[in-house]
Amino acid sequence: MHQKVFVTGIGLISAIGNNVRETLESVYLERSGLGYSEYLSTIFKNEIPVAEVKLSNEKLGEELGLHSSQAYTRTALLGLIAAKEAILNAQLENISDARTGLVSASSVGGMDRSELFYKEFLHDNNKGRLRNIIGHDCGDSTAKIAEYFCINGFVTTISTACSSAANSIMLGARLIKNNILDRVIVGGVDALTTFTLNGFNSLMILDRQPCRPFDETRSGLNLGEGAGFLVLESERILEKKDKKIYCEVKGYGNACDAFHQTASSPEGDGAKLAMLKALETARLSPADISYINAHGTGTPNNDLSEGKAIENVFGSSAPFFSSTKSFTGHTLGASGAIEAVLSVLAIEHNLIFPNLNFSKQMNELKIAPVNRLMKNIEVKNVLSNSFGFGGNNTSLIFSKC
Amino acid sequence: MLTTEVYINGAACISPQKTIENIGIPAEVTELNDALYLKCIEPVYKKYIDPMVSRRMSRIVKMGIYTAKSCLENSGIEDPDAIITGTGLGCIEDTEKFLSSIILNEEKLLNPTPFIQSTHNTITSQISLALKCHAYNITYAHRGLSFESALFDSLLMMNEKSAETILLGSADEITPNTFAITKRLGHWKAGNVSNLELLNSSTKGSIAGEGSSFFLLSNKPASSTFAKISSVETYSNLQDAETVKKNAISFLQNNNIGIKDVDLVLLGINGDCRFDDLYYGLTKTIFSENACAYFKHLCGEFHTASSFAMWMAANIIKQQAVPDFIKINNVQVKKIKNILIYNHYRNLSHSFILLKHAEL
Numbered sequence: 001m002h003q004k005v006f007v008t009g010i011g012l013i014s015a016i017g018n019n020v021r022e023t024l025e026s027v028y029l030e031r032s033g034l035g036y037s038e039y040l041s042t043i044f045k046n047e048i049p050v051a052e053v054k055l056s057n058e059k060l061g062e063e064l065g066l067h068s069s070q071a072y073t074r075t076a077l078l079g080l081i082a083a084k085e086a087i088l089n090a091q092l093e094n095i096s097d098a099r100t101g102l103v104s105a106s107s108v109g110g111m112d113r114s115e116l117f118y119k120e121f122l123h124d125n126n127k128g129r130l131r132n133i134i135g136h137d138c139g140d141s142t143a144k145i146a147e148y149f150c151i152n153g154f155v156t157t158i159s160t161a162c163s164s165a166a167n168s169i170m171l172g173a174r175l176i177k178n179n180i181l182d183r184v185i186v187g188g189v190d191a192l193t194t195f196t197l198n199g200f201n202s203l204m205i206l207d208r209q210p211c212r213p214f215d216e217t218r219s220g221l222n223l224g225e226g227a228g229f230l231v232l233e234s235e236r237i238l239e240k241k242d243k244k245i246y247c248e249v250k251g252y253g254n255a256c257d258a259f260h261q262t263a264s265s266p267e268g269d270g271a272k273l274a275m276l277k278a279l280e281t282a283r284l285s286p287a288d289i290s291y292i293n294a295h296g297t298g299t300p301n302n303d304l305s306e307g308k309a310i311e312n313v314f315g316s317s318a319p320f321f322s323s324t325k326s327f328t329g330h331t332l333g334a335s336g337a338i339e340a341v342l343s344v345l346a347i348e349h350n351l352i353f354p355n356l357n358f359s360k361q362m363n364e365l366k367i368a369p370v371n372r373l374m375k376n377i378e379v380k381n382v383l384s385n386s387f388g389f390g391g392n393n394t395s396l397i398f399s400k401c
Numbered sequence: 402m403l404t405t406e407v408y409i410n411g412a413a414c415i416s417p418q419k420t421i422e423n424i425g426i427p428a429e430v431t432e433l434n435d436a437l438y439l440k441c442i443e444p445v446y447k448k449y450i451d452p453m454v455s456r457r458m459s460r461i462v463k464m465g466i467y468t469a470k471s472c473l474e475n476s477g478i479e480d481p482d483a484i485i486t487g488t489g490l491g492c493i494e495d496t497e498k499f500l501s502s503i504i505l506n507e508e509k510l511l512n513p514t515p516f517i518q519s520t521h522n523t524i525t526s527q528i529s530l531a532l533k534c535h536a537y538n539i540t541y542a543h544r545g546l547s548f549e550s551a552l553f554d555s556l557l558m559m560n561e562k563s564a565e566t567i568l569l570g571s572a573d574e575i576t577p578n579t580f581a582i583t584k585r586l587g588h589w590k591a592g593n594v595s596n597l598e599l600l601n602s603s604t605k606g607s608i609a610g611e612g613s614s615f616f617l618l619s620n621k622p623a624s625s626t627f628a629k630i631s632s633v634e635t636y637s638n639l640q641d642a643e644t645v646k647k648n649a650i651s652f653l654q655n656n657n658i659g660i661k662d663v664d665l666v667l668l669g670i671n672g673d674c675r676f677d678d679l680y681y682g683l684t685k686t687i688f689s690e691n692a693c694a695y696f697k698h699l700c701g702e703f704h705t706a707s708s709f710a711m712w713m714a715a716n717i718i719k720q721q722a723v724p725d726f727i728k729i730n731n732v733q734v735k736k737i738k739n740i741l742i743y744n745h746y747r748n749l750s751h752s753f754i755l756l757k758h759a760e761l
Contacts, residue, residue, distance in 0.1 A: 043508045107520060109542075118500050125581045133582055137490055138521065139544035143749075146637060155637040156550040159491065159521035159542035167539055171554065178560060195496075198503050199516035256484075256529040256538035262517050273535055389517070390526025392538055 005173045006238060007246040007398070009090025009231030011082040011187075012341045014328040015051035015224055018063075019085050024345065030373055032327050032356055034210045034222055040192045048206050050192055051224030051329025053078060064148075071131060073110035074225075076141040078334075079189035082227035083145045086185065090231035091243060098182035098237050101154035103172045104142040104229075105164030105188030107333030107388075110135035112191045141189055154181060159333065161388030162295075163254075164188050165228065166336030166396055170252040172232045182237045187229030187337040196332065197223055203262065211298030211330075213323035214307060214369045216360040221297040224329020228337030230344070247347045250381070250399040251284065253277025257391030263301050268309025270393040271295075271385065275313045278383060278395040288381050289319045289397075291352050293339050294369070295385040296323020297330050306385065307365040314367075319383075322355035322369045336386035336394065343382040343398045350376050405560045408759060409627040411476025411617030414712040415441050415464045416700045417596075417610055424475055426716045430699060430726045433596040438580050438589070438609035439701035450531075457514060458527075459494040461574035464613040465524035466531060469570055473532075476617035476625055482564035483537035484525055485555050487547030487571045489704020491521035491540075494576050524572050537564070545746020547571065548708040552633045552754070555618055562620075570615035571705035580609055588702070588747075590672065596698045599672030600729060607671035610701015614708040616715070622759050627715035628740075631656050631755040639748055642682025649683060649743065652753045663691050664737045665723060667710050669744035670695040671702045676748050683743065684729065692734045694727040707744040707752055714740040714756045 010020060015033025017023035026033070033051040040052060053060075060077040061069025064084065069077060087095070113132040121128035135141070142157040154175065158167045165188025172186035190196075200206050200223060207220035232249060255277060257270025264271065279286065295306055303323075310318050324342055331338055346352060355369035362368075380400045387393045414420045417439035419427040433439055446455045446463050449470040455463050465486070473479060498515040517523075522540040529538050537558070541550035548571040558564040583589065590606035599608065618630070634652050653660060666688045668680040684693045700709040717723055721737055738758045745751040 106542075115500060115503070118497075119504055121578075121582070122501055122504055125578070126585075130582075130586060134586065137544060138542035139489075139547075142543065143637070152636070152638045154553075154635065155543070156541055156546060156553075157543040159540050160525075160538075161520045161522055174557060174561065178557060180557070194503060194508070195500060195516075198508050198511055199499065199513065199519070201508075202511040202513035202516055254537045254539065256526065256535050258526075258529045258533050258535050261523070261526065261530070270535060388522065389520050390522045390538075391529065392522055392526060392540075 002177050003179055004235040005176045005232050005249040006235065007230050007249060007344055008233045008243060009086040010246065010341045010344055011085025011089060012226065012228040012338050013053055013078055013081045014226030014331060014338055015053055016327050018055060027353060030354055030356065032210060034329060042194050042197055044197060048208060049210060049222050051222060052192055053225055072144065073135040073140065074112040074191035075106060075110050075189050076135060076144040078191055078225065078227040079104065079141040079145055080148055082187060083185060083229040086229040086231050087149060095149055095151060099153060100151055100183045101175060101181045102142060102146050102151045102185045103156055103168040104145060105158040105168040105333050106138045106141060107159060107161050107164055107190055108193055108196055109138040110140050111193040111195045115194050160392035161390060162332050163336055163386040163388035163392045163394045164333035166386035166394035167254060169230065169336065169340055169396055170254060170394060173249040173252055176232055176234045183233045185229055185231055187227060188334045189227035190225060190331055190333040192223060192225040205299045207298060210357055211326050212357040213296035213298045213325055213355055214303050214362060215358050216362045218298045218300060218303060221299050222329045224331040226328065226331045226338055227334050228341045230340060245401055246344050248399045248401055251278040251282025251397030253281065254394045257393055259391055262389050264305035264387065266305060267312065268305040270391050271306050271309035271387055272312050274393040274395040275309065275383065278397050282397040284381060284397065286314045289383050290379045291346055291382045292319055292321035293343050293382060293384040294321050294323045295387045296325055298325060304364055307362060307367060311365065311367060316366045318367045320352050320370045322353050324353050326356035339384050340396060343384045346379045346382055347398060347400050350379060352377055352379065405556050407556060407559050407630045408619045408622045409616050409630060409715045410619045410623045410625050411472045412627055412712050412715050413468045413472035413475065414612065414614040414709060415443065415468050416612040416709055417441055418699050426713065426724055435593060438575055439596060441611055459492055459518060461492055461494065461572050462518060462524055462527055465572035466527055468613040468615045469528045469568060472615035472617055473568065478566050478617050480532065480534055481536060481566045481568040483558055483567045484528055484534060485539050485551045485567060485569050486525045487541040487551035487705055488521055489544055489547050489573050491542055492519050492523050493579055494574060495519040497576060497578050545704050545750040546635050546752060548705040549633055549635050549752045556633065559620055565620050567618040568615060569618055571708035572613035573611050573703045573705045575609050575611040583609065599670060599698045602672040603674050605673060605675055607673045607702040610703050612700050612709050614712040626759045628718040629757045629759050631757050634753045636751040640751060642679055645679050645682060646687055649687065649753065656755055658739060660687055663739050663741045664734045665717065665740045666691050666693045667714055667740055667742045668693060668695050669697055669706065671697040679745055679748065690732065692723065692732040693729045694723060695729055696727060704746065707742065710742045710744060711754055714742055718756060718758055
């Protein structure tokens with residue numbers, strides 16, 4: 001018998017809030033987190049807007065009650081904050097009272113400190129503080145979270161660029177559905193780094209203005225940082241408990257665009273496949289979807305490809321859709337989880353988020369995103385898209401119980 | 402725990418040994434001569450990768466694609482239902498290249514190519530691109546359990562019946578810089594050491610290595626079948642010899658196998674006296690009467706070394722012969738039906754993998 005998978009806890013941190021409450025406040029005020037960076041060191045500090053979390057590493061460490069934040073990458077600190085909120089929110093008194101696992105995700109791991117190390121190491125291989133490099137790998141932040149919460153069972157990390165966290169949610173759901181685990185903490189994290197900022201800048205896809213997903217005048221993305229985590233639990237262990245259930249993880253689909261290392265196919269073939277697979281696992285038809293939280297990075301290529309894919313799946317009568325990246329920036333490996341938490345909040349609070357900065361309809365599309373906050377609207381099924389470099393595309397469906 | 406039986410119908414490996422050209426275990430060991438670490442013996446890539454394309458690829462990407470395509474060829478499958486890989490550090494050469502250019506050019510006029518190819522999923526997605534394969538595609542990057550995670554996902558997919566064929570693999574590369582950093586972290590032996598001197602070592606550190614292995618998994622046997630994968634189990638905490646022993650026993654019990662039924666125990670002994678006790682704790686106690694062997698003198702230590710072990714084990718079962726150069730005792734076996742692989746990465750993570758003869 002396949003187990004149903006429920007969301008019982010959520011946590012997130014991004015430029016629009018250090019927790020769920022602050023995030024909702026920003027959403028209601030339609031307040032974007034984009035601006036110039038305070039902590040990121042780059043020559044583009046006052047030129048390229050980013051969505052930075054408004055806390056220093058020291059402050060993040062204090063919030064977590066760590067003796068010193070020095071031994072932690074910003075990635076690990078952000079991950080711990082969001083995972084802690086999700087675990088507290090799910091009211092897990094004893095994390096080992098059920099088969100519990102952790103599946104996290106990241107695209108560049110502890111790069112925020114690796115680049116500090118490299119500045120010294122590059123000129124002399126005996127230099128550079130080793131504590132700045134030991135957290136380089138993607139598994140480091142996951143291991144720190146596992147250690148903090150004493151999770152010794154199934155622990156792993158996924159790295160599929162910008163769809164990393166969506167894939168971790170998908171794996172978590174499959175682990176429960178197949179009765180391998182009863183509870184999985186799933187999510188992802190990425191910190192802003194000079195590495196990624198320069199990477200996307202060298203590809204000439206960073207907008208010097210706040211990003212405008214799905215807008216005819218869009219000219220690129222803005223990077224963001226943060227983490228999102230969700231506690232997923234099986235119906236079996238929830239039967240015995242009277243606890244709050246946010247929604248169900250009903251569908252998931254992973255497909256590869258197999259078109260180009262960095263560009264999406266013109267008709268969004270991989271994106272379409274991922275959405276169709278998600279609908280199939282959820283046993284829903286396109287008409288059942290109330291809202292699509294789009295990947296919508298704001299690059300000319302992504303939004304055209306994704307828009308076409310949405311039209312191909314849903315026809316010209318597509319459901320309400322928007323990209324929340326004009327709020328949070330593109331948080332890369334964390335985006336799938338941050339947007340999953342937002343999708344859960346859409347169901348919980350009967351909201352549809354606005355696609356900030358949208359004003360001009362795209363010529364190639366018939367559909368247009370929601371551009372103002374919609375309240376008191378019943379949201380039954382949310383489709384959340386995450387697409388990454390290498391054509392790694394994943395779609396998730398969250399459903400009201 | 403997953404105990405689905407899955408067939409290995411194709412296997413290929415690029416390693417510091419002559420493993421790729423003959424698609425099998427070589428007759429003799431390649432010794433490390435005056436090199437600091439075990440570097441892969443690379444093939445001529447043009448057999449599987451267009452030279453115009455491979456010119457821009459880093460070593461790890463070329464090794465991964467070549468191994469994947471070689472594996473598919475020897476399995477006769479062209480379009481797998483999923484591509485699942487693991488890598489500890491991903492495309493570290495391109496990561497270093499881009500990081501260096503940011504620093505040296507002070508963030509100006511950077512070539513995006515190394516950035517594009519620096520993401521951990523480059524190999525997996527390049528394989529899907531080469532195959533025009535739209536199927537499930539994922540990359541695990543979780544230290545010493547990166548390959549095991551990919552293997553676990555593969556078994557889960559077979560269990561779900563959402564795939565009939567899966568291309569499973571791993572790739573990790575070592576660069577002079579990662580070697581220098583991990584050397585400073587105390588991972589490697591001081592001075593020049595032969596890779597043939599790792600057994601019963603009394604000094605700290607191991608020998609660094611790298612490699613790529615790919616497997617074509619199927620829910621059905623074929624004429625090319627090497628072995629069956631019975632199951633994989635992982636642990637993410639510090640352990641002592643006693644716990645490892647208990648875990649080994651319960652892993653075998655869960656697979657309905659007695660200790661005496663294990664025909665070969667393949668261990669990740671890496672010559673680091675701080676960590677090898679966990680292996681000798683098994684060979685001296687519960688497996689003292691079983692044939693035991695090791696493999697890291699062939700491939701070196703790296704995050705996905707267990708995939709090399711699985712490639713070895715699959716070949717041993719297929720050929721029904723244990724090469725002398727991996728044996729650590731003289732226990733003779735007639736028929737090799739079950740091989741247990743135990744590996745740990747610096748006692749931070751541990752894994753057991755059980756392979757079986759396909760006719761069982």
